[in-house]
Amino acid sequence: MFPLRLIDLRFAPEERVVLEQVNLELSGEGISVILGPNGTGKTLLLRLLAGLLPAHGGRIDWGGKLQPNGRLAMVFQQPMLLRLSVFANVEFALRPQQMTAAERKARTLEVLERVGLLHREKDCARLLSGGERQRLALARAWAMRPRLLLLDEPTASLDPSATEQVERIIREVRTEGAKVLMTTHNLGQATRLADDIIFLAEGCVQEHAPAQRFFARPQSPAARAFLQGELPWRITFDR
Amino acid sequence: MTTFTDTALTALQLLTELAPVLWSIVGRSLWVSVLATALACSIGVVLGAWLGVARFAGRDALLTVLNTLLALPSVVVGLLVYLLLSRTGPLGSLGWLFSLKAMVLAQTVLVLPVVTALTRQCVEDAERNHGEQLQSLGAKPWLRSVLLAWDERYALLTVLIAAFGRAISEVGAVMVVGGNIEGFTRVMTTAIALETSKGELPLSVALGVVLLSLIFCLNSVAYGVRCWASRRYG
Numbered sequence: 353m354f355p356l357r358l359i360d361l362r363f364a365p366e367e368r369v370v371l372e373q374v375n376l377e378l379s380g381e382g383i384s385v386i387l388g389p390n391g392t393g394k395t396l397l398l399r400l401l402a403g404l405l406p407a408h409g410g411r412i413d414w415g416g417k418l419q420p421n422g423r424l425a426m427v428f429q430q431p432m433l434l435r436l437s438v439f440a441n442v443e444f445a446l447r448p449q450q451m452t453a454a455e456r457k458a459r460t461l462e463v464l465e466r467v468g469l470l471h472r473e474k475d476c477a478r479l480l481s482g483g484e485r486q487r488l489a490l491a492r493a494w495a496m497r498p499r500l501l502l503l504d505e506p507t508a509s510l511d512p513s514a515t516e517q518v519e520r521i522i523r524e525v526r527t528e529g530a531k532v533l534m535t536t537h538n539l540g541q542a543t544r545l546a547d548d549i550i551f552l553a554e555g556c557v558q559e560h561a562p563a564q565r566f567f568a569r570p571q572s573p574a575a576r577a578f579l580q581g582e583l584p585w586r587i588t589f590d591r
Numbered sequence: 592m593t594t595f596t597d598t599a600l601t602a603l604q605l606l607t608e609l610a611p612v613l614w615s616i617v618g619r620s621l622w623v624s625v626l627a628t629a630l631a632c633s634i635g636v637v638l639g640a641w642l643g644v645a646r647f648a649g650r651d652a653l654l655t656v657l658n659t660l661l662a663l664p665s666v667v668v669g670l671l672v673y674l675l676l677s678r679t680g681p682l683g684s685l686g687w688l689f690s691l692k693a694m695v696l697a698q699t700v701l702v703l704p705v706v707t708a709l710t711r712q713c714v715e716d717a718e719r720n721h722g723e724q725l726q727s728l729g730a731k732p733w734l735r736s737v738l739l740a741w742d743e744r745y746a747l748l749t750v751l752i753a754a755f756g757r758a759i760s761e762v763g764a765v766m767v768v769g770g771n772i773e774g775f776t777r778v779m780t781t782a783i784a785l786e787t788s789k790g791e792l793p794l795s796v797a798l799g800v801v802l803l804s805l806i807f808c809l810n811s812v813a814y815g816v817r818c819w820a821s822r823r824y825g
Contacts, residue, residue, distance in 0.1 A: 403726075426727035435824040
């Protein structure tokens with residue numbers, strides 16, 4: 353599955369170019385954070401990787417294969433929870449896997465405990481608070497033991513306390529050996545979590561660097577402008 | 592005015608006296624329509640949920656045909672089932688013509704497109720909102736259709752009400768395949784049609800009141816369940 357390579361990836365529905373010549377290589381460890389202004393295709397990139405959309409050009413190389421040979425899960429900004437109990441919302445995600453009912457139950461209870469929702473296992477999922485819903489969505493993805501976890505702005509609408517809890521879970525998922533690729537607009541969060549930063553602007557990767565170096569000495573003019581809060585919406589860069 | 596008042600009073604008398612002729616017709620109607628709705632729902636919800644999620648060549652054409660069947664005239668369904676069940680028809684050997692079974696079959700055929708089309712719409716809307724998230728968790732179309740249909744179960748109550756309403760209020764199909772035989776295949780709608788044509792208005796009015804009350808009660812229960820579910824499950 354790794355190294356994961358995006359080679360000249362292109363997404364241009366009805367000739368409207370959103371992503372073009374996206375080239376990227378990711379190792380199988382750590383947390384990679386995608387930064388960039390609104391509308392540059394960060395979420396789109398995650399959806400392409402999750403196989404939810406077909407690319408219009410280029411290819412994704414999963415460690416030399418055309419398809420990922422490990423599990424992959426994605427958590428969305430607004431998690432979708434079924435009108436079921438907290439327990440059932442995690443358990444159903446394990447059904448496509450070859451697990452017995454007892455194994456599914458054990459794994460579900462384990463992840464619910466680790467995200468601090470075990471005491472609410474019988475409650476209806478749709479009645480949870482925003483932070484609890486996001487933790488449940490993370491638990492559901494985590495229960496699948498994904499090799500690659502894609503997170504689309506997982507703390508976008510959460511308060512600092514809920515954000516801290518979600519960040520703790522993300523770190524735990526990484527510690528368990530999953531590669532995490534996430535988008536965020538929160539530079540503080542990127543500083544706290546990221547091992548490396550992928551800076552996306554104008555539909556392509558402007559910079560991919562270790563987090564410390566990116567924040568200390570951004571190499572591209574676009575990244576420098578972004579970090580200084582000066583990046584206009586549609587700026588033209590010299591490529 | 593006197594006729595109107597007399598009719599209303601006699602109808603009320605029939606209702607309060609629990610007239611056997613009236614309640615046997617009501618019981619038969621309920622038996623036929625509940626069974627037909629149950630059969631149509633058990634097939635239509637599965638089919639509709641699958642159509643709401645599955646993508647295949649010719650799907651659009653199939654949906655157009657399905658939506659057209661929503662406006663299927665009940666007498667045409669009656670005629671079709673009559674031809675199937677008549678002595679020389681492909682199902683003639685069953686000997687169902689002019690029986691309650693034939694009426695159940697006709698109402699099932701009539702209601703099936705309603706259940707399928709409305710379920711398909713409901714599940715397709717849910718798929719549009721949540722499908723990607725389920726897909727990203729590895730849920731294949733069959734699992735997504737089951738999950739989304741279950742998730743929309745309270746909205747599907749409305750589909751059930753619509754289906755039952757269509758079944759119990761139709762007159763053409765059951766008239767053609769049931770024959771409106773007194774004490775055997777006579778149901779509320781066929782009885783109303785016959786009694787009105789004979790000028791026997793009190794029984795027609797009483798049956799009409801029962802029919803409307805039934806639909807009202809069913810809608811009230813469905814509304815109550817949806818309100819409860821909204822509070823309980825969000």
